[in-house]
Amino acid sequence: MSVIPNRIAMLGSSVAALGFFFLPIVALKPNRLAAGVPFNLLQLQGDYRYILLFALALVPFMVAFRKDVTTRGWLLVALGNLLLLLTLLLPAMAATHLLANATQYLGENAFVRNPRVLPTGGLALGLAGGYVTLFAGLRDLERSGVQAWIRAIGAWAGVAVIAVLLATGAFNVYSVMVEFHTNGAALQQKFVEHLMFVLVSLVVGFIVGVGLGLWASRDERVSNVILYAVGIIQTIPSLALFGVLLVPLARLGDAHFLPVALFFAVSAVLAIAVGLGYRALAGRLPSRLQTASLIVAALVAAVPLTLFTGVFVSFVYRAARIGFGGGAMSGLDNGILALVLAGLGLWVLRRWVFVRDGVVRSLVRWAYLLAYAATGVLFVVLMVRAAATDQFLGAVPSLSALTVRDLGVSGIGVAPALVALTLYSLLPLVRNTYAGLKNVDNAIIDSGRGMGMTPAQIFFQIELPLAFPVIMAGVRNAGVALVGIGTVATVIGAGGLGDFVIQGIVNTSIDLILLGALPAIALAMVLDALLRFAEGLLTSPGIRHAQNS
Amino acid sequence: MIEFQNVVKQFPDGFRAVNGLSLTVHDGEITVFIGPSGCGKTTSMRMVNRLLSITEGRILVEGRDNRDYPAEELRRKIGYAIQQIGLFPHMTVLQNIAVVPRLLGWEEDRIRKRVDELLELVGLDPDVNRDKYPRQLSGGQQQRVGVARALGADPPIMLMDEPFGAIDPITREVLQDEFLEIQKRISKTIIFVTHDIDEAIKMGDRIAILKDGSLVQYDTPDTLLAKPKNRFVRDFVGADRQLKRLGLLRVRELMTRDTPNVSLRASTDDARRAIEAAAVKSAFVVDEDGVLKGWVDREGLRENPDSLLDAMNEGDFREIGVRQSATAREALSAMVARGFRITPVVDERGALVGSITLRALQELADQGWVEGEQAS
Incomplete structure (x- = not known):
């Protein structure tokens, strides 16, 4: 096999070099709002650091022609990491000089308050080039059979160094960091808000979506209706969906809890009755009538389901905010965290640090199951305690005075955001669950049946493990999408990182927009990486390479 | 024992896949279900472990109606191996082989022992293969594991649906031979579905030919080939059914034992006398241990009247003889290839044990052919 030059590395190198050469690398701004003075390579008065950066960007291009794939891969990985690091570090170092002489560059009349350096096109392309080069190197290493965990170290080394430097304040001259230092406390709160409504809607979406996907995969007629419905939801613009939810949720919030609960109970009983009726009759009706009655059944079932989901999710969200946010509850929430970690540790121990001995093995097993059971119990206790505080239901005088709004449901705020985000998460979850289960080879299920497995055993021991990677890909898709869509939720007062973005747009301050956007991007990437890790951990090695995500 | 009693299978769309099937699958035998696609062979098999429901009639498994067992319990007693x-x-x-034992709640130690035992039975080294995943195995190895899995909990009955169908022809031959060896030891009652008549003849103790959901003929392979009941069966078993039939017979059963032979030490006169006494054209030459060394004919004796060593045609027993364990078909093929009308039969050492003539094989074939013609 003749070795062709690494074209991806050439691309990365070109992008970075062209960016450094033609575009301004940073812009010096006297304050948050004023436009900055851009500086490009040639305007920086021959500062050797910029020349060095430009030269570095050209190196991967030459390395790309090397014949030895392994060495080439390692060189490209090193260069990619170096490029990422230095693209951030060298301009930052040079910018301290710019800031020190701000008046000289900006003119005497500039209103200098919190001067900062805005990273611009050149720097962005430099980062992009570094990333592409790193990727090119990792591909070479994969081709030459370097083990996955060694490649992972190569992939994350640069990011780790950058994170350390970030913590030590090396990048404080950048405008985003300046905003971070002024808005640090607010950012933390918004970040937690954002994370929470993404996670809560993802969990609820997971339960509903996997359930619907399972149903669709079992009944061909239902599958059309379900897949069509979740597809339609995806086409509604997020802003419109928030708006549409505003009125009904506001009305629901005004209602007293008791009649709503009664309505819920009645509609749930009705839905169950209709569902059972459909199951009993489905075989005997002509197919058109069957489809029609199915749609009726689905609509009837949708009423209590939506109601319950909305109220329950709002309640859990609010209780969790108080429970995990307030210092009073710190004992319990630390306990939960400790138990989750302990359970995870025991599970890993049992699975990877081969505990051969029968007694020890089953002890470890019971221990981690116990840890998870205790986690669940503690969580419920925490929710109840949080709900009982004066910040929540504790302030309501009596049960008859209890409105749905007291449970957390209102027209603006988190409730519509949670409902809308849950709806958005459905499409990838339903579709992937459906596809994953449908793709399980019939011959495999047939032999399971032929060997005497019950339907439940076939589902849990065969179908679910085989469909798992596909379902997890759906969860990752949904999670990443929700982090993004979640930023729009700010317009209905749900908070989250979108607050900074909107504020930035209103004030034409790109620094504030970045302050909202960069953590959102980081959150999406970390969420994706964590879910990927969990997926790898839980997927059988027998099917791990059979499919690509 | 499995007994089909007037079994009918009608699908919801009205298609009658099996139409009043009655037959008995005997204990410890491989019974092959064969027929063109759509003949109901797989459907019939799948009704045994109730992967398909029976519309009419009943199937007795070990004397009991198979609907008296809970479906899952029934299936765990019946090994199941399929083409894919x-x-x-x-x-x-x-874990694959342990599926049924685990469903039955065996102890882990017993399962491990059983798995190792089965892997050895199907010719896979347990220590090498136990912890591999299927994708790390070749097609033939996967099929071996498939057979081992079907044998997991040592079921008395096995259902095999074209188990060697998806495998290349050479590996398939090997697997068939291996499985026959295994069956000799384990003597399971097996229903074996295939559409390949050669496989059916090789594997089956009995063959049931099905057409449009009905049984056409149910016989041993030899009878089936010798006496096809009608035109359909004759077409199905193929124009070369006589050759196939020869493939079923062993040379050991057909050869003549008193073959004219002379020792290497013998004189040419001895040889001439031996040939004349038997009224044949040639005699085989053997050494002191009886190992075949060549042959001598009248013409050779005429040209070299003084020395047997000069008169004889030398030949290695592997070249000119056939083993007594060979099939008649192989013997015929050897004779045609070498241009012999008679061929010596030897044992493993090469010692002459008899001979077989082209005429004998022809007569055998004619006999079957005539009977077959008359039957139709």
């Missing part, structure tokens, strides 16, 4: 193998790709070889 159906190994669970997310489970190791051990």
